[in-house]
Amino acid sequence: MTAQDWYIVKDIEKLDTPALVVYPDRVKQNIAMLKGMIDDVSRLRPHVKTYKNAEVTRLMLEAGISKFKCATIAEAEMLAICAAPDVLLAYQPVGPKLERFIKLILAYPQTQFSCLVDNTLSAEAISSAAVKKGVLINVYIDLNVGMNRTGIKPDWDEVRTLYSACYSLPGISLVGFHAYDGHIHDADINIRTQRCNEWFETVSGIQNELEQIGYPNPVIIAGGSPTFPIHAKRKGVECSPGTFVYWDRGYQLSCPEQPFLPAALVITRVVSLPNENLLCLDCGHKSIASENVLDKRIYFLNAPGLKPISHSEEHLVVDAGEGHSYKIGDVLYGLPYHICPTVALYERAITIEDNIISGEWKNIARDRKINI
Numbered sequence: 001m002t003a004q005d006w007y008i009v010k011d012i013e014k015l016d017t018p019a020l021v022v023y024p025d026r027v028k029q030n031i032a033m034l035k036g037m038i039d040d041v042s043r044l045r046p047h048v049k050t051y052k053n054a055e056v057t058r059l060m061l062e063a064g065i066s067k068f069k070c071a072t073i074a075e076a077e078m079l080a081i082c083a084a085p086d087v088l089l090a091y092q093p094v095g096p097k098l099e100r101f102i103k104l105i106l107a108y109p110q111t112q113f114s115c116l117v118d119n120t121l122s123a124e125a126i127s128s129a130a131v132k133k134g135v136l137i138n139v140y141i142d143l144n145v146g147m148n149r150t151g152i153k154p155d156w157d158e159v160r161t162l163y164s165a166c167y168s169l170p171g172i173s174l175v176g177f178h179a180y181d182g183h184i185h186d187a188d189i190n191i192r193t194q195r196c197n198e199w200f201e202t203v204s205g206i207q208n209e210l211e212q213i214g215y216p217n218p219v220i221i222a223g224g225s226p227t228f229p230i231h232a233k234r235k236g237v238e239c240s241p242g243t244f245v246y247w248d249r250g251y252q253l254s255c256p257e258q259p260f261l262p263a264a265l266v267i268t269r270v271v272s273l274p275n276e277n278l279l280c281l282d283c284g285h286k287s288i289a290s291e292n293v294l295d296k297r298i299y300f301l302n303a304p305g306l307k308p309i310s311h312s313e314e315h316l317v318v319d320a321g322e323g324h325s326y327k328i329g330d331v332l333y334g335l336p337y338h339i340c341p342t343v344a345l346y347e348r349a350i351t352i353e354d355n356i357i358s359g360e361w362k363n364i365a366r367d368r369k370i371n372i
Helices: 022-037 054-062 073-083 096-107 122-135 156-168 189-212 248-254 339-343
Strands: 019-022 068-069 087-088 112-117 138-144 174-178 219-222 265-270 278-281 298-299 306-311 315-319 330-335 347-353 356-362
Touching: 022 054, 022 347, 054 073, 068 073, 073 087, 073 096, 096 112, 096 122, 112 122, 122 138, 122 156, 122 174, 138 156, 156 174, 156 189, 174 189, 189 219, 248 330, 265 339, 339 347
Parallel strands: 019 347, 068 087, 087 112, 112 138, 138 174, 174 219
Antiparallel strands: 019 265, 265 278, 265 330, 278 315, 298 330, 306 315, 347 356
């Protein structure tokens, strides 16, 4: 078996499809490569939304990574179950979510939790809840650096007003800023760098201004996967890539300068031959992330010429061309274009080691709730 056949599963007859499969050796290599791209492992704060399981978390902890970022209470609890020391809920807890967040803090005292805030009303609610339960919550002000999703504009007057308000509130401790630039994903690393540097210069200026008027130096948590190599070169900035652990076709194409290996695939089978050109695969919307256009959902490593024609809940129909040799039961190894929401479709990932099925990793944080 050649290096190009790294993904082949020798005992494939034991694997029902569609299936999410993960290659642990490649995951370990990706973690090692991530550490090699930064000067200090303490500046790494990986986002766990990509993998959602305890096994990868423990691999990162073993590699010396102690800070993590997540998007849901379940992801935060999964990290706490693994005794992760430092967990940022990159979300502003509102309503019942704030109540659950406080319960999480009380249930797992060995983990230091923090969250985001982008307005005084939410800051006051977090403060009040913290005081009532006798806890101190670390918070980061969420900055809108172009994503236009959450956060406040990096405007000096606006930031200073919210920063001052949060700093004086009891029950919360203001740590710094969170700035996610997920809108920057140009394939040209030079353009990506230029766009990234433009917003960071503004935020860095605000950081310096706050320090000059007497506030402790604010920590900056910045970026995701596309801008990780850029932020990794900045002294003191915490970086939050996530997709690196499994990688996917989308970032393989748009971030060619990053050396990460595809480590998770969706395996599917040919289940029908509707006519002389078409194949029907058991890889529907329930099996692969489908927010992208039809031809940007899955790429078949052992059949790159297949062209998607239609996609429904249980089926993917592809055009194999005239005179093809595919038959019922043939196995296709698919690299998702977007691995994060694809993982969320599966309760477990089947592990493949030495080209043999070796076990499974349960994606326990795909659920909205574990215990709390």
